[in-house]
Amino acid sequence: MKSVRNHFSLVIALLSILFSMQVFLIAERSIEAYKVNLVQNYSVIAVSKKHLEISEILKINNIIADAKELSPDSVIERLSSDMRSANVELLKLTMPKFYKLSLTRYPTPGEVKNLKSDLLRSSSITKVEDFSHTHDTTYKLLLLFKNVVALFAIVVLIVTILLIIKELRIWQYKHNERMSIMGLFGAALWLRSAVLFRLAIVDALIASFLAFGIFIYLSSSPWVLEQFNNIGINIVIFNKVDDSLLILGVAMSISILLASLIVLGHKEEA
Template identity: 80%
Template sequence: MKSVKNHLSLVIALLSIIFSMQVFLIVDRSIEAYKVNLASSYSIIAVSKKQINSTDILKINKIISHVQELSPDSVIKRLSSDMKNTNVELLKLTLPKFYKLTLAYYPTPQEIKELKSNLFENNSITKVEDFSHTHDTTYKLLLLFKNVVSLFALVVVVVTVLLIFKELRIWQYKHNERMTIMGLFGAALWLRSAVLFRLAIVDALVASFLAFGTFLYLSLHPWVKEQFDSIGINIVIFNPVDDFLAILGVAISISIILATLIVLGHKEEA
C-alpha cells in the first residue's frame, strides 16, 4: 500500500507538469486561431489623391494580402439628389480614392506602424486609417492572457519538479542500504541505481498514458467542441501522435534527469 502511495505521488506530480504543458499548447493554438479570425475581419483604409494600381499597393508591404477599391457611389448618391449628371461625374473625378487593405495575418502594433510608414512613402496616399486604438487593445489583451498562462504553467512546472526531486530522494534513502551493500560488492553505479531509474521511467509512462487518455477524451467530447465553436475557432485540442510523443518525451526526460542528479549527488556524498 505504501509503495502504491509513493508511485501515486510521483505520477500525480508528473501529470501536473504534463497538464500545464498541454494547457499552454491549447491556449497558444487558440490565440493563433483567434488571430486568424481577427485578421479576416481587420483591415486598413488608405486614401489616395489619385487612382493606384492594386499590384503597386501589394508591393508596398508583404503583409498586405488583398486590395479592394471602395466605390464612392454610396456617398455620391446621398449628395447628388439635386445635382445634374455632369456635376455627379465631375464629383466622382474630384473625390479621393479609398482602398481597403486586407492583411495576411493579424499584425503586431510595430508591424502596423511599419505598414503605415510604408504606405505614406507613396506620395499619392494622403491618409491611412489603421484603427490602431482598437487593434492595440485587442492585441495587448491576447498577449496578456498568453503571458499569464505561461507564467502559471512555469510556476507549476518549477514547483512540481522540486516535488518530484524530493520524492525520488526519499526513494533513494529507502534503498540506500541495498545500494551501499551492492557498492561493497563492486556493483556499478548504474546497477545500484537501477530501482530508482525503473521507478522514474515506469511512473513517467503511467503518467503519459493517463494524460493521453484524458486529453483524447476531452478532445472528442462535444461540450469542449461547443465551447470553442462559441468563440468561432476550430483547433486541434490534442494530437494523438505529436502531442503524445511530446508528453512522453517530457515526462521521461524530467524523470531520468532528476534521477541522474540524485544518483550523482549520492555518489559525491559517498
C-alpha cells in the first residue's frame, strides 16, 4: 500500500500532462476537420461583364479549386413577367456573368483579402463578394478555441512539471543517505541514482498505459462519438499506433529529463 502511495502523485502528474496533450491533439484535428466542412460551404462570388473561361479564372489565384457560372434564369424569371420575349433575350445578353468560386482550403482573412485583390485586377471582373464579415467571425472563433486549448495545455504542463520535480526531490531525499554511502565507495552517479530513474521510468509506463486505456475507451464511447456527429465532423480521437507512441515517448522523456536535472543539481550541491 505504501508503494502505491509513493507512485500515486507522480503517476497522476504525468497522466495530467498526457491527457492535456491528447486533448490538444483532438482539438487540433477537430478544427482541421471542421475547416474541411466549412470550405465545402464557403465560396466567393465574382461578377464579370463578359463570359470567362473556367481555366482563365483558375489561373488568377492558386487557392481557387473550381469555378462555376451561375445561371441568371431565376433572376430573369422574376423580372420578366410583363416583358416580351425579345426583351428577355436582350436582358440575358446584357446581364453580367456570375461565377461561384470554390476554394482548395478554408482561407485565412489575409488569403481572402489577397484573393479579392487578385480577382479585381482582372479587367473583366467588376465586383467580388467574399462574405468577409461572416468568414472573419468564424475564423476568429476557431482560432480562439484553439488558443484556449493550447493555453490550458501549457498551464497544466507547467504546474504538473513543478509537481513532478517536487516528488522526485522527495524521493531523492529519502535515499540521500544510501546515495552518499555509495558515493564514498566510488559508485558512479548514474548507479547512485538508479532508484530515482527506476521510479521515473516505472511511473512513466504506468501513466502511459492509463492514458492508453482512457483514450481507447473515449474513442469508442457512444456519447463522445455522438457529440462529434452533432457538429458534423468525423475524426480519429485516438490513433492506437501513432498516438500511443507519442504518449509513451513524451512520458518517458519528461520523467527521465526531470530525473536527470535533479540528479545533476544534487551533484552540484555536494
